[in-house]
Amino acid sequence: MPNSKNEKLIVLVEKMPAFPKSVQQVVQLTSDINASAKDIVRVIECDPVMTVKILKAINSPFYGLPQKITSVQRAVVHIGLNTIKNIALGVAAMGMLNATNKAHFNTANFLLHSLTTAALSKMLAERINLCSTESSDCFVAGLLHDFGKVVFAEFIADEFKLALEKSREQQLPLHQTELEFIGLNHSQAGKMLAEKWELSEPLIDAIAHHHEPDSSQNVLRDCVFAANQISKYMSFGDGGNPVIETFPDAIVSRFGLDLPALCEALGDLETVKTEAQSYINL
Numbered sequence: 115m116p117n118s119k120n121e122k123l124i125v126l127v128e129k130m131p132a133f134p135k136s137v138q139q140v141v142q143l144t145s146d147i148n149a150s151a152k153d154i155v156r157v158i159e160c161d162p163v164m165t166v167k168i169l170k171a172i173n174s175p176f177y178g179l180p181q182k183i184t185s186v187q188r189a190v191v192h193i194g195l196n197t198i199k200n201i202a203l204g205v206a207a208m209g210m211l212n213a214t215n216k217a218h219f220n221t222a223n224f225l226l227h228s229l230t231t232a233a234l235s236k237m238l239a240e241r242i243n244l245c246s247t248e249s250s251d252c253f254v255a256g257l258l259h260d261f262g263k264v265v266f267a268e269f270i271a272d273e274f275k276l277a278l279e280k281s282r283e284q285q286l287p288l289h290q291t292e293l294e295f296i297g298l299n300h301s302q303a304g305k306m307l308a309e310k311w312e313l314s315e316p317l318i319d320a321i322a323h324h325h326e327p328d329s330s331q332n333v334l335r336d337c338v339f340a341a342n343q344i345s346k347y348m349s350f351g352d353g354g355n356p357v358i359e360t361f362p363d364a365i366v367s368r369f370g371l372d373l374p375a376l377c378e379a380l381g382d383l384e385t386v387k388t389e390a391q392s393y394i395n396l
Contacts, residue, residue, distance in 0.1 A: 226351025
């Protein structure tokens with residue numbers, strides 16, 4: 115990517131707000147093997163707004179816990195530190211979305227697509243027996259995979275609007291029309307955003323290459339790629355890209371099925387949409 119375009123992207127990404135300090139501290143602590151659960155709980159509880167939002171998320175139908183959780187400490191016991199971290203990331207990311215923008219990019223539909231992709235990505239991770247930490251990371255990768263579009267909608271709206279319109283009218287992949295009108299695509303913007311937010315390298319790679327399932331061996335990226343197509347196939351929200359990509363051989367090999375067969379094997383996916391909507395309405 116030419117330096118001028120790279121510099122343009124750096125400027126755009128720097129305009130995006132950082133995560134709240136409490137969320138940054140949680141991310142740092144959960145990556146520190148010497149940090150204790152007590153340290154992490156203390157950081158969250160020092161941010162009353164974040165505490166309330168995390169507890170509302172945990173008690174939503176999205177997590178389906180059998181009993182109400184009334185403290186962050188109890189939440190850690192029931193769902194684990196990594197899931198707490200990822201809820202904090204999710205709540206913080208959702209809080210950055212403005213309801214309106216000059217690109218006329220529908221952020222409510224975008225959020226539904228992002229959340230269903232997140233849930234499906236975690237579901238796929240569990241299906242292929244990834245550990246709970248990796249499955250939880252798949253949720254975050256799915257949630258944030260398209261957040262580069264938020265950068266474009268906020269700060270380069272005119273060009274992004276043209277990219278959205280051409281993608282829709284000519285049924286072209288949005289990441290291709292973004293290159294035409296902006297010179298960059300949302301995967302590149304998303305990668306830099308993930309780096310700004312100090313996410314882990316596998317998460318950054320999954321976001322950067324979620325349209326390139328053959329580029330490297332990254333199981334998080336494969337789960338996000340498949341979940342993204344399933345969400346579009348099921349018409350769960352709208353991320354602005356009308357093109358449903360067929361599964362390349364690497365993805366078929368990973369999950370053992372093509373797109374229609376995998377959707378059928380996963381069962382009733384409407385509950386994924388319903389639960390995602392409950393999370394949005396927190």
